Amino acid sequence: MEGEGKVDFKASEIEYVSYGGEHHLPLIMNLVDQELSEPYSIFTYRYFVYLWPHLSFLAFHQGKCVGTVVCKMGDHRHTFRGYIAMLVVLNSYRGRGIATELVTRSIKVMMDSGCDEVTLEAEVTNKGALALYGRLGFIRAKRLFRYYLNGVDAFRLKLLFPRPQPNYYNEYTADEARVIVD
């Protein structure tokens, strides 16, 4: 873990790119291996980035990869659901909004692709992640007992996108609509 103090940088120096091919894979793997408790095999990484390259983003500072988000989406029961699998920012770059920017980009693509909701799991002890997702509007939908290999429970977090409301008033004249509203 790179914990030797914060790096001084301007927000405008961080470049965000969506997954661009095999050369990005080791950068993502290195970051996640360094910073997340759960170990993943190369097949897991490939599953996500090959099938949903447009849902994964990397953050670079002066050519160095300092953050990443990896996601997928698909049908789940009766919903079309986005899923955030991994979100990591290098320790020395944290607290400056990089994770928020990464995850917001993925969520926007999910929303534009017609997802009804976005979910993820986070360790119940992960205050940083829980605060970040809470601020973005995620709610705690479920507690999963000993979900991780390290024995820690998880919260399943969920963000629901508002469905477009039918515009009832289009069927009425302006006067009729005013009566309904009053």
Ligand SMILES: CC(C)(COP(=O)(O)OP(=O)(O)OC[C@H]1O[C@@H](n2cnc3c(N)ncnc32)[C@H](O)[C@@H]1OP(=O)(O)O)[C@@H](O)C(=O)NCCC(=O)NCCS
């Ligand atoms: C969680 C993580 C991705 C956050 O990255 P980050 O770039 O520091 O996040 P941001 O700067 O965008 O933080 C945005 C908000 O999240 C919250 N937050 C982030 N880190 C926090 C921390 N350590 N303690 C409390 N709140 C925190 C704050 O609400 C912050 O809002 P603020 O700017 O008003 O303070 C990063 O700490 C990390 O990589 N952790 C290890 C991997 C991990 O736990 N990933 C999540 C798995 S679910």
